[in-house]
Amino acid sequence: MATNKVLMKGNEALAEAALRAGCRFFFGYPITPQTELAAYMSKRLPKEGGTYLQAESEVAAINMVYGAAAAGARAMTSSSSPGISLKGEGVSYIAGADLPCVIINVQRGGPGLGSIQPSQSDYWQATRALGHGDFFMPVFAPSTVQEMANCVYDAFNVADKYRTPVMILADGMLGQMMEPVVMPEPIDPATLPEKPWATCGHGGERFHNVANSLYLVASKLEEKNVERFKRYEIIKATEQRAETFLCEDAEIVLVAFGASARIAHSAVVTAREKGIRAGLVRPITLWPFPVDTLATTFDTARAYLSVEMNMGQMVDDVRLAVNGRAPVEFFGRTGGIIPTPAEVLAQIERIAAEKGLGGCCCTCKNSDEA
Amino acid sequence: MIEKDLTARAENVPVIPARSEEIIELAEGEKIVKTRPHALLPVVTNYCPGCPHGIMNRLVAEVLDELDIEGKTIGVAPVGCSVMSYDFFGCDMVEAAHGRSPAVATGIKRVHPDKVVFAYQGDGDLASIGMAETVHAATRGEKITIIFINNAIYGMTGGQMAPTSLPNQVTQTSPYGRDVHTAGFPVRICELLSTLDGVAYAERVCVDSPKSIRNAKRALKKAFECQIEGIGYSIIEVVSTCPTNWGMTPQKAFEWMRENMLPYYPLGVYRDVKADGFQDIYGAAAKRAEGCPIAQPPAANEGSK
Numbered sequence: 009m010a011t012n013k014v015l016m017k018g019n020e021a022l023a024e025a026a027l028r029a030g031c032r033f034f035f036g037y038p039i040t041p042q043t044e045l046a047a048y049m050s051k052r053l054p055k056e057g058g059t060y061l062q063a064e065s066e067v068a069a070i071n072m073v074y075g076a077a078a079a080g081a082r083a084m085t086s087s088s089s090p091g092i093s094l095k096g097e098g099v100s101y102i103a104g105a106d107l108p109c110v111i112i113n114v115q116r117g118g119p120g121l122g123s124i125q126p127s128q129s130d131y132w133q134a135t136r137a138l139g140h141g142d143f144f145m146p147v148f149a150p151s152t153v154q155e156m157a158n159c160v161y162d163a164f165n166v167a168d169k170y171r172t173p174v175m176i177l178a179d180g181m182l183g184q185m186m187e188p189v190v191m192p193e194p195i196d197p198a199t200l201p202e203k204p205w206a207t208c209g210h211g212g213e214r215f216h217n218v219a220n221s222l223y224l225v226a227s228k229l230e231e232k233n234v235e236r237f238k239r240y241e242i243i244k245a246t247e248q249r250a251e252t253f254l255c256e257d258a259e260i261v262l263v264a265f266g267a268s269a270r271i272a273h274s275a276v277v278t279a280r281e282k283g284i285r286a287g288l289v290r291p292i293t294l295w296p297f298p299v300d301t302l303a304t305t306f307d308t309a310r311a312y313l314s315v316e317m318n319m320g321q322m323v324d325d326v327r328l329a330v331n332g333r334a335p336v337e338f339f340g341r342t343g344g345i346i347p348t349p350a351e352v353l354a355q356i357e358r359i360a361a362e363k364g365l366g367g368c369c370c371t372c373k374n375s376d377e378a
Numbered sequence: 379m380i381e382k383d384l385t386a387r388a389e390n391v392p393v394i395p396a397r398s399e400e401i402i403e404l405a406e407g408e409k410i411v412k413t414r415p416h417a418l419l420p421v422v423t424n425y426c427p428g429c430p431h432g433i434m435n436r437l438v439a440e441v442l443d444e445l446d447i448e449g450k451t452i453g454v455a456p457v458g459c460s461v462m463s464y465d466f467f468g469c470d471m472v473e474a475a476h477g478r479s480p481a482v483a484t485g486i487k488r489v490h491p492d493k494v495v496f497a498y499q500g501d502g503d504l505a506s507i508g509m510a511e512t513v514h515a516a517t518r519g520e521k522i523t524i525i526f527i528n529n530a531i532y533g534m535t536g537g538q539m540a541p542t543s544l545p546n547q548v549t550q551t552s553p554y555g556r557d558v559h560t561a562g563f564p565v566r567i568c569e570l571l572s573t574l575d576g577v578a579y580a581e582r583v584c585v586d587s588p589k590s591i592r593n594a595k596r597a598l599k600k601a602f603e604c605q606i607e608g609i610g611y612s613i614i615e616v617v618s619t620c621p622t623n624w625g626m627t628p629q630k631a632f633e634w635m636r637e638n639m640l641p642y643y644p645l646g647v648y649r650d651v652k653a654d655g656f657q658d659i660y661g662a663a664a665k666r667a668e669g670c671p672i673a674q675p676p677a678a679n680e681g682s683k
């Protein structure tokens with residue numbers, strides 16, 4: 009049977025997949041480079057009986073998402089870095105009220121107005137502190153257009169399952185890139201599981217539902233936070249996602265996500281051709297960070313190299329996971345510059361030379377030969 | 379009421395309340411029947427004695443009862459002294475971030491256009507930090523109802539200057555009186571919003587006497603009906619007091635309000651598109667933009683695509 013492959017921009021794939029995941033409520037505010045996503049939604053949603061609403065600001069947009077999520081709907085917003093900062097307040101309230109929703113960040117360079125070129129400099133913001141207070145949110149980092157489509161699906165499911173905001177951390181390169189994609193099967197929102205906690209009018213059938221993040225009694229708030237962190241433990245144990253490439257015998261393990269993983273992948277292939285045992289761990293979830301996958305490389309790895317489009321952010325998580333077992337190095341470009349495979353290869357070769365690695369003859373496996 | 383006082387009233391009782399009734403027998407067969415509206419849960423509120431927030435919470439609940447809409451209503455609580463009203467109202471409730479209630483209400487209403495959605499906000503919440511959300515929900519003509527308690531002060535945080543504090547009014551952060559040369563002028567919300575096409579009904583009321591309370595309830599009911607009939611956005615501004623932070627008895631506070639606030643914030647209806655002879659905001663807006671062909675509704679605009 010012929011698969012239904014279509015050529016799509018990453019931003020459009022995110023939008024179409026959200027529709028297919030049963031999302032009928034989108035609230036946004038224009039910003040480059042996520043423009044096509046909102047435009048796609050504005051075209052499609054009215055025809056699907058949904059709501060596309062261009063809010064007065066990102067602050068308003070995320071609060072509309074808060075309302076729609078509380079009301080029981082699958083709701084989404086998208087923006088790019090400066091706009092995501094404005095959503096921080098709302099995301100904190102959404103996390104505090106245990107509501108599910110999806111937030112897409114098609115990252116651009118920062119800080120400040122930064123640039124409109126691709127970047128990964130919101131890694132810390134996404135995985136550490138998008139808003140105030142004790143909370144995390146699952147973060148997906150796709151690296152192909154196909155994966156962008158798939159992870160929107162996963163994101164809505166994870167959000168509903170754990171009642172948490174979920175972020176998809178893309179970037180300007182992935183958003184603008186065109187690739188063939190097979191779209192997931194559409195879900196009819198009416199068939200999604202009921203949300204008994206939703207604030208949708210009690211109809212005289214039950215006590216009122218309340219969506220709230222305020223707990224003025226310290227012990228109550230602590231209880232709430234502890235309960236939420238127990239959920240986070242389950243998420244950490246079951247929702248880590250990552251892909252490995254040539255890691256079985258890898259001595260130099262690259263760690264890269266999203267767009268930079270594509271470049272790191274090329275560099276690994278070339279390094280292997282040169283006889284250096286390089287491999288790649290590509291986190292697909294950034295929180296929870298795929299420490300279990302990274303652990304599978306501990307036996308062979310002599311050095312790690314985190315490749316990012318920022319000044320070095322994920323490298324912190326790699327260091328925490330590796331925990332001193334091997335040196336962890338960083339290479340990145342920033343300002344909206346995408347590192348080249350040659351630049352990354354040069355780093356691999358430098359590390360190989362410093363460690364006296366590479367030049368192996370019998371055991372090195374090239375992906376094509378394997 | 380100051381933030382720390384809230385902790386005193388922490389445990390609410392989650393039981394489905396019966397409509398409670400207390401009857402006080404008087405001489406000669408007369409009696410006073412005290413009832414609690416069904417839409418007001420039997421919990422102790424956290425408002426200071428003599429605070430109009432209590433009166434307004436009750437009026438909203440009475441209107442929900444009279445229109446028989448508690449079961450299909452979702453309320454949005456603000457950040458301010460009425461923050462914990464999510465525990466007081468019997469309908470489903472959402473607690474919003476400071477000033478964001480109109481955006482949260484928008485999200486809810488878009489998901490459930492057949493339900494009734496209201497937001498209850500103070501003046502700091504609505505007219506300062508949430509001004510953008512206020513103006514845009516209004517101009518979008520969201521079918522929501524806003525209850526706006528203008529007490530010319532930030533009550534909850536202990537009496538700082540509000541966007542509605544009067545010129546020369548002494549507050550914690552305008553200790554020499556609000557200096558209009560540096561702090562600017564107060565915002566008149568009903569006047570401001572009545573310029574927007576999305577607003578179907580805007581009225582300013584107060585609750586300083588049985589008569590004005592009855593009038594406020596009438597206005598409130600009208601605002602909810604306006605939403606239910608799909609006419610457009612509705613707002614009821616309540617010129618209120620804050621005896622605690624104004625440093626006055628409740629009676630004295632009402633006197634000060636009548637003397638100083640009512641001249642600055644005159645009571646009355648500021649916009650009523652139905653009374654103006656329109657079916658809804660769309661008709662009224664088209665009329666206002668009569669000379670602008672593109673702004674006319676599609677039927678009248680046929681062929682001009």
Ligand SMILES: Cc1ncc(C[n+]2csc(CCOP(=O)(O)OP(=O)(O)O)c2C)c(N)n1
Nearest residue numbers: 457458459476500501502503531532533534
């Ligand atoms: C983002 C944010 N800023 C400031 C506060 C602190 N704060 C709590 S209530 C309030 C003012 C409320 O005043 P108003 O809206 O007039 O309501 P009132 O208490 O007078 O009824 C402020 C500034 C907050 N909770 N959140």
Ligand code: SF4
Nearest residue numbers: 379426429459533620
């Ligand atoms: S009197 Fe003032 S401080 Fe007390 S509850 Fe009312 S508005 Fe708040």
Ligand SMILES: [Mg+2]
Nearest residue numbers: 500501531533
């Ligand atoms: Mg106030």
